[in-house]
Amino acid sequence: MLTTVTYRVPTKREAKMLFGDKWLDLTEPHVMGVVNVTPDSFSDGGSLFASQSLCLDAAMVRARAMVAEGASFLDIGGESTRPGADSVSVQQELDRVIPVIEAIRASLDVVVSVDTSTPQVITAAAKAGAGLINDVRALGRSGALQAAADTQLPVCLMHMQGDPKTMQDNPIYDSIVGDIGLYFDDRVKQCSLGGIPVDRILIDPGFGFGKTLDHNLQLLKQLDQLVSKGLPVLVGMSRKSMIGSVLDRPVDERLYGGLAVSVMAYERGARIVRVHDVGPTVDSLRMAHAVMMSV
Numbered sequence: 001m002l003t004t005v006t007y008r009v010p011t012k013r014e015a016k017m018l019f020g021d022k023w024l025d026l027t028e029p030h031v032m033g034v035v036n037v038t039p040d041s042f043s044d045g046g047s048l049f050a051s052q053s054l055c056l057d058a059a060m061v062r063a064r065a066m067v068a069e070g071a072s073f074l075d076i077g078g079e080s081t082r083p084g085a086d087s088v089s090v091q092q093e094l095d096r097v098i099p100v101i102e103a104i105r106a107s108l109d110v111v112v113s114v115d116t117s118t119p120q121v122i123t124a125a126a127k128a129g130a131g132l133i134n135d136v137r138a139l140g141r142s143g144a145l146q147a148a149a150d151t152q153l154p155v156c157l158m159h160m161q162g163d164p165k166t167m168q169d170n171p172i173y174d175s176i177v178g179d180i181g182l183y184f185d186d187r188v189k190q191c192s193l194g195g196i197p198v199d200r201i202l203i204d205p206g207f208g209f210g211k212t213l214d215h216n217l218q219l220l221k222q223l224d225q226l227v228s229k230g231l232p233v234l235v236g237m238s239r240k241s242m243i244g245s246v247l248d249r250p251v252d253e254r255l256y257g258g259l260a261v262s263v264m265a266y267e268r269g270a271r272i273v274r275v276h277d278v279g280p281t282v283d284s285l286r287m288a289h290a291v292m293m294s295v
């Protein structure tokens with residue numbers, strides 16, 4: 001059968017990237033474990049919370065397990081960006097994420113990623129030892145780009161059409177991959193102008209953020225086109241509705257679908273996969289990697 005996918009051999013130039021004080025080899029697949037510290041997060045139902053207040057111990061139990069299962073990154077988020085979610089105050093976000101980042105840094109060997117769009121949180125997270133700024137708004141909030149540049153940390157720019165409250169209303173694209181590519185051309189240029197060099201930028205097409213099911217499926221099928229821009233690509237599809245819709249399964253039954261799409265993303269050149277189920281994803285990607293590296 002004919003296929004349009006082209007597989008790309010990693011080049012030396014992109015092999016290593018510095019995340020805070022830790023070098024990672026991006027010719028290998030890496031897993032980012034999601035540690036939500038939001039009471040309303042859709043996938044864990046706020047299980048890290050006791051009566052709405054942060055339960056640091058529970059977050060650390062989860063964090064330790066994910067590192068033991070092979071996570072290279074832990075992504076700490078204090079703002080729910082699920083469709084229709086309410087916004088949080090800066091202070092609330094700081095109170096949620098900073099103690100978790102500090103505790104992880106004190107006891108675990110892993111790169112801490114902070115999932116935030118808020119300048120004050122970017123600055124405080126870097127001070128607390130974060131090694132990556134992961135922003136679903138691609139540093140588009142006022143002051144965010146400058147705050148990120150000042151940290152000198154790598155940034156992950158994610159594409160979203162619209163904002164979390166309305167993004168799923170009626171997303172429209174001329175060409176899903178083409179439009180997202182153009183969006184990143186612009187954001188990368190803005191970052192360069194603002195003091196974030198291109199070798200510190202990762203990109204993420206933002207599965208589920210202002211995209212229909214068809215958009216999400218096309219995006220994954222054609223992910224190699226985004227990879228060919230030459231920037232490291234991160235993807236997050238874990239437990240998302242694109243899996244639920246195809247399989248007709250609730251959030252807690254989407255693991256096998258998630259493993260399939262993680263492997264497909266890796267095969268097309270994505271190098272960091274953001275998931276809730278670290279152990280199974282690590283095994284899947286190690287297996288896929290062995291096949292891809294065979295000669």
Ligand code: 7PJ
Pocket residue numbers: 034081082115134135136156158204206207234235236237238240274
């Ligand atoms: C993503 C994210 C994603 C990046 C969330 C969820 C919703 N960051 N933060 N990529 N999704 N970089 O976990 O389902 O896809 S929050």
